[in-house]
Amino acid sequence: MPLRFIYIFFFLSPILSLAQEKKADSTLKILDEVVVSGTRTENKVSNLPLPIEVISYKNILQSGSQKLLDILQMQSGIVVASNPLGTALQGYPNPFGEGVQMQGLDPAYTLIMVDGEPLTGRNAGIINLGRIAVGNIEQIEILKGTATSLYGSDALAGVINVITKKPVKNSIGINTHYGTNNTLGVSGAGNFVGKKIALQLFVNRLSSDGYDLDKNIYGKTVDPFEDYSLNAKIVYPWNDKNKLTISGRYFSDNQHNNYLIFPDMVPQVVKGNTIETDKSIFAKWQHKMNNSVNYFTSLYTTAYTNNAAVFLEKNDSLYEKINLDQLLLRPEMQFNIGKDPASLLIAGAGYNFEKVNSTRYSSVKHLNSWYAYVQKQLHWRNRTNIIAGARFDKNSLYSAQISPKIAIAYKVTPDFILKGSVGAGFKAPDFRQQFLDFSNSLIGYTLLGARELGNGLINLKKNGQIDNSINIQPYLNGVILSPEKSIGTNLGFDYTFKNNTIFKINFFRNDISNLIETYNLPFNKTNNQSIYSYINLNKVFTEGSEITISHRFKKNFSISGSYQYLIAKDKEVLQKIKDKQLYKRDPVTGETSLVTKEEYKGLYNRSRNTAQIRLFYNNEALKGSAFITVKYRGKYGYNGLNGFQNGNDVLDDPREFVQGFVLANATISKSIGSLVEVQGGMENIFNYTNKLQMPYLYGRSIFININFKL
Amino acid sequence: MKKMNLGIFAIAIGALMSCGKTDTPQPTPTPSVSVIDSVEVPFATNSYLLYNFKNKTKVANSDSATSKWDIGIRFVSIILNSHSSGPGNAGVITQSGIYSSYLTAPETGYAYDTTAATPAINAGFTNGWYNYNDVTHAFSPKAGLFFVIRTADNHYVKLEITAVNYAGYTPPNPTPTTLIYKFRYSYQSDGRNF
Numbered sequence: 001m002p003l004r005f006i007y008i009f010f011f012l013s014p015i016l017s018l019a020q021e022k023k024a025d026s027t028l029k030i031l032d033e034v035v036v037s038g039t040r041t042e043n044k045v046s047n048l049p050l051p052i053e054v055i056s057y058k059n060i061l062q063s064g065s066q067k068l069l070d071i072l073q074m075q076s077g078i079v080v081a082s083n084p085l086g087t088a089l090q091g092y093p094n095p096f097g098e099g100v101q102m103q104g105l106d107p108a109y110t111l112i113m114v115d116g117e118p119l120t121g122r123n124a125g126i127i128n129l130g131r132i133a134v135g136n137i138e139q140i141e142i143l144k145g146t147a148t149s150l151y152g153s154d155a156l157a158g159v160i161n162v163i164t165k166k167p168v169k170n171s172i173g174i175n176t177h178y179g180t181n182n183t184l185g186v187s188g189a190g191n192f193v194g195k196k197i198a199l200q201l202f203v204n205r206l207s208s209d210g211y212d213l214d215k216n217i218y219g220k221t222v223d224p225f226e227d228y229s230l231n232a233k234i235v236y237p238w239n240d241k242n243k244l245t246i247s248g249r250y251f252s253d254n255q256h257n258n259y260l261i262f263p264d265m266v267p268q269v270v271k272g273n274t275i276e277t278d279k280s281i282f283a284k285w286q287h288k289m290n291n292s293v294n295y296f297t298s299l300y301t302t303a304y305t306n307n308a309a310v311f312l313e314k315n316d317s318l319y320e321k322i323n324l325d326q327l328l329l330r331p332e333m334q335f336n337i338g339k340d341p342a343s344l345l346i347a348g349a350g351y352n353f354e355k356v357n358s359t360r361y362s363s364v365k366h367l368n369s370w371y372a373y374v375q376k377q378l379h380w381r382n383r384t385n386i387i388a389g390a391r392f393d394k395n396s397l398y399s400a401q402i403s404p405k406i407a408i409a410y411k412v413t414p415d416f417i418l419k420g421s422v423g424a425g426f427k428a429p430d431f432r433q434q435f436l437d438f439s440n441s442l443i444g445y446t447l448l449g450a451r452e453l454g455n456g457l458i459n460l461k462k463n464g465q466i467d468n469s470i471n472i473q474p475y476l477n478g479v480i481l482s483p484e485k486s487i488g489t490n491l492g493f494d495y496t497f498k499n500n501t502i503f504k505i506n507f508f509r510n511d512i513s514n515l516i517e518t519y520n521l522p523f524n525k526t527n528n529q530s531i532y533s534y535i536n537l538n539k540v541f542t543e544g545s546e547i548t549i550s551h552r553f554k555k556n557f558s559i560s561g562s563y564q565y566l567i568a569k570d571k572e573v574l575q576k577i578k579d580k581q582l583y584k585r586d587p588v589t590g591e592t593s594l595v596t597k598e599e600y601k602g603l604y605n606r607s608r609n610t611a612q613i614r615l616f617y618n619n620e621a622l623k624g625s626a627f628i629t630v631k632y633r634g635k636y637g638y639n640g641l642n643g644f645q646n647g648n649d650v651l652d653d654p655r656e657f658v659q660g661f662v663l664a665n666a667t668i669s670k671s672i673g674s675l676v677e678v679q680g681g682m683e684n685i686f687n688y689t690n691k692l693q694m695p696y697l698y699g700r701s702i703f704i705n706i707n708f709k710l
Numbered sequence: 711m712k713k714m715n716l717g718i719f720a721i722a723i724g725a726l727m728s729c730g731k732t733d734t735p736q737p738t739p740t741p742s743v744s745v746i747d748s749v750e751v752p753f754a755t756n757s758y759l760l761y762n763f764k765n766k767t768k769v770a771n772s773d774s775a776t777s778k779w780d781i782g783i784r785f786v787s788i789i790l791n792s793h794s795s796g797p798g799n800a801g802v803i804t805q806s807g808i809y810s811s812y813l814t815a816p817e818t819g820y821a822y823d824t825t826a827a828t829p830a831i832n833a834g835f836t837n838g839w840y841n842y843n844d845v846t847h848a849f850s851p852k853a854g855l856f857f858v859i860r861t862a863d864n865h866y867v868k869l870e871i872t873a874v875n876y877a878g879y880t881p882p883n884p885t886p887t888t889l890i891y892k893f894r895y896s897y898q899s900d901g902r903n904f
Binding site for chain 2: 585
């Protein structure tokens, strides 16, 4: 398919691709999406031996939602999580927002990308997904399982790659959203396609008054915010062989703060703002050398800032200020060799220049790394697809990482495809774990990043905060943190019945070692408080299965359901149980006893059962459609729930479980004429709230959207 | 974002068994004395709360330079009356296992506070004698961990801290002022058997 090949790298033949999809439709009624995340080249989902899901723009539009997190949390196998896996000493419950938990791994272990380039600016491992405006998304690709062999650090649980829209034809669209809590969203998009050049402009403003789930506590649970997004894209294919794409993204969020603090036991109101900005520019030049070789070179630069300042209300004096600036510059090049998109050889390399500065670091920190990757796809005798690849990452702060992966799909029949993959992944120690230099003013402890340990101790000693009798010599070289490592395995099959029902099952297992944890040094500060740093310590695993069934009754009615079973456990805890070293204390009698293997239920914040149902109905005569999604999240453990404690920090008691709950959303859409669409929706229909464990869930809310398209 | 202050979730669990003291005198060999007690340790003080196992009482800070006390508690730090902390001869073994089935204290192997910065009992957030929950801020004594103590005057005690609760906050101020330590111990005035 040489023509198909051209389409892969040049957008100039959308008609061709439509023709192809039509052809595919006649043999397979279920949509077979084209994705880029699985291989870094365009491929059909059915050709990939990997568990990958696509949320199309149509799905997003049907839901009417304005928040990416809300869309993702209604997806199979994805849970909204706020607790980082490692222990942190922040002292406050999650001022960092929420992220997604995939295959039982915390948000820090999923790589979030926009058009194949990573977002930076994780706070306690979590990227604020509100930074991605929903209105400009073409599709969201969710690749599950380790993808480090292509994308490097952080892609242990998988990758969420948000593909933005491309300027394909002239159009202007305006979308408006109004909902509960005075949530107002307005976005405008313009696409201009000339003979030579195509332009796109997208602007978005989203604001909300926030909400208060607990009137007894001063301030709102979620304070008001205003978000602004601006995206621009230029596509310039100046001839058959060359194409230039330049895109820019700007995001700014103003999160208001207003809460009580208690210095010297006297309540005081503090007010202020947290301003988060995210700017990036991406330039990519694609060049086709001949029918079977093409390459691209790209330059991606992204700057993230998070500046928080709060002031005492009584006299307007500054109470606390925290800044974080992060910069990433990444040149990259990739060669694609081959004619058949299912049998390409790709090879690429890149360099990361990273710079970070924070009020909690002693100085501006630089981090440089380079990487190279190679991957071969093989389409063999029409029945077998193989992807084999590996990536090499070299960083100045830790030893070189080699991450291989192999994936195989075998078509037993055209309707029955077996899939399996195994890959190695890693997660680099983050800036905080390397460079933090933080002393808590209230309690007085000190937390030092592994690289900062020597300097930090010298300074503490110089200031008389470490007694002269203490020998700090053994710590002066710091500790070299290794990346957290994983081996991820996925195994399953897809089965298509009668062209209108697809059954998919995937078993997964992730073994993670070298987890980075805090530890305290064997001596204290002169104020008797501890000094903490980071060390590679724990091993955990997650395993389970995910089942999806989708059925299309007629062209206008479809239903899909999915279920995930998950077990996630700490191997050290299992070993302690085996060695009879793990005890629990009955909170009523005070007596201790050994914890049994059966009592240990695994890591906190993991639901053994999650399920989801989605219904879509379209009535062409009425030009209307209805969309319903229901998500069930089973019970999960929460450390310290209702004050429960039995002295072991391990989930081994029924009293530590948060009950399961159901979230349901419904949206009705109707077109008026050819230019206007009106939508009405209700989110969280069953009005589920949990102010302590899940403050991000507001109760039942309604919205109305009016969309214009020209 | 509303910030939750220290101790807002600190909910006392279990029966309040403060100050219930039970003695069980028996003939030879001299049995150990089992005690259940609790003490209040205020945050806003720089001095240690001192305690005497034999008398089952707190000891005034004016006696800190004497051997009248065995252990002292400040916030989550615990000191023993010997070496850098006092004139006594106290020492401790941090023991794992089940308190009730531990029957004999060893003769040797006791650690002491070598300097003020290196106390015998590790009180760090991560490796210390308790688990700290960074969401609820609870200090939960590690189950299966107790202390075998030689007192300031060379008698033997096994001590288990059973709970640490917050107290003393008055709404709307959610900042607690005090930690309440609940503990039990066996005191042996004659020999090392409990």
